[in-house]
Amino acid sequence: QVQLVESGGGLVQPGGSLRLSCAASGRLFSIYAMGWYRQAPGKQRELVARITSGGTTNYADSVKGRFTISRDNAKNTVYLQMNSLKPEDTAVYYCNSWPSTSNYWGQGTQVTVSS
Numbered sequence: 001q002v003q004l005v006e007s008g009g010g011l012v013q014p015g016g017s018l019r020l021s022c023a024a025s026g027r028l029f030s031i032y033a034m035g036w037y038r039q040a041p042g043k044q045r046e047l048v049a050r051i052t053s054g055g056t057t058n059y060a061d062s063v064k065g066r067f068t069i070s071r072d073n074a075k076n077t078v079y080l081q082m083n084s085l086k087p088e089d090t091a092v093y094y095c096n097s098w099p100s101t102s103n104y105w106g107q108g109t110q111v112t113v114s115s
Contacts, residue, residue: 002026004095009109020080022095030073035098036080038091050098085113
């Protein structure tokens with residue numbers, strides 16, 4: 001069983017940066033492709049970025065060039081560096097495997113971009 005705990009969210013002004021972390025339990029973390037997802041109020045959850053076990057990354061067009069996903073398998077942690085944040089990035093951010101696994105959803109971390 002894998003448990004995922006997201007952290008690092010907060011309130012930031014437009015143009016600012018945040019770094020999200022996702023700590024995973026379970027010794028099989030390194031074999032999973034992982035993703036960061038987000039859900040804005042009134043919208044469906046969407047995939048923001050994903051990273052394979054080997055480190056290959058892929059991004060949604062809306063965040064390409066601004067967000068960077070990375071992982072540290074020794075620490076069982078996946079990160080999302082978010083730069084040049086925009087108000088439309090406001091959402092609850094979650095990590096999960098990619099494709100997502102219904103049992104792995106955690107509480108998420110709130111990111112609010114506002115002046």
